[in-house]
Amino acid sequence: MPLVKRLQHFAVEVADTDRSIAFYRDVFGFKLTERHGAGECENIPVELTFLRLGDVHHELVLVHNPDKTYRPKPVRPEDDQDGPPMFHHFALECDSREDWLNVVEKVQAKGLTVVRGPVLHSWVDGRGDGSWGENEAVYVLDPDGHRIEIFCNLATIDPDGTHRNGEGVRMEGTRTEEL
Numbered sequence: 239m240p241l242v243k244r245l246q247h248f249a250v251e252v253a254d255t256d257r258s259i260a261f262y263r264d265v266f267g268f269k270l271t272e273r274h275g276a277g278e279c280e281n282i283p284v285e286l287t288f289l290r291l292g293d294v295h296h297e298l299v300l301v302h303n304p305d306k307t308y309r310p311k312p313v314r315p316e317d318d319q320d321g322p323p324m325f326h327h328f329a330l331e332c333d334s335r336e337d338w339l340n341v342v343e344k345v346q347a348k349g350l351t352v353v354r355g356p357v358l359h360s361w362v363d364g365r366g367d368g369s370w371g372e373n374e375a376v377y378v379l380d381p382d383g384h385r386i387e388i389f390c391n392l393a394t395i396d397p398d399g400t401h402r403n404g405e406g407v408r409m410e411g412t413r414t415e416e417l
């Protein structure tokens with residue numbers, strides 16, 4: 239059994255905290271839990287902002303370093319040919335396909351930069367893009383160029399390793415490295 243329960247929050251560095259709070263609030267409905275200035279707590283020399291979707295204290299943390307000069311990120315993480323390892327994207331899950339379609343509509347209406355999708359990640363389903371996970375996804379950029387995936391219907395793994403899509407259909411031919 240895993241020693242930990244789940245992957246939970248994500249922290250991103252932002253060049254402008256106000257701008258990012260507005261973005262995550264307006265587009266996805268995050269709520270502000272707490273915002274703290276750099277140095278407010280000993281040994282934390284950065285500004286920290288805690289945002290949540292549900293009832294836990296935070297699911298997203300915005301980190302701003304007032305002493306840092308921020309450069310723009312490349313639109314595609316794979317275009318970064320030199321530098322330290324960076325995160326590629328983080329993902330926000332919708333409860334249903336209907337909710338996901340509403341978000342897709344919203345990001346398009348707001349004119350956000352869509353860098354991929356909407357797409358079905360599947361090589362089994364004829365409607366898919368040849369990739370993996372069976373989820374439907376769209377990828378947008380936040381104001382700092384961080385890539386956010388919004389998705390629904392990620393596959394689950396049956397005990398025999400066969401993947402089951404969001405409609406509960408076993409995707410025969412799929413397999414899982416470790417059970």
Ligand SMILES: [Fe+2]
Pocket residue numbers: 327329387
């Ligand atoms: Fe992803």
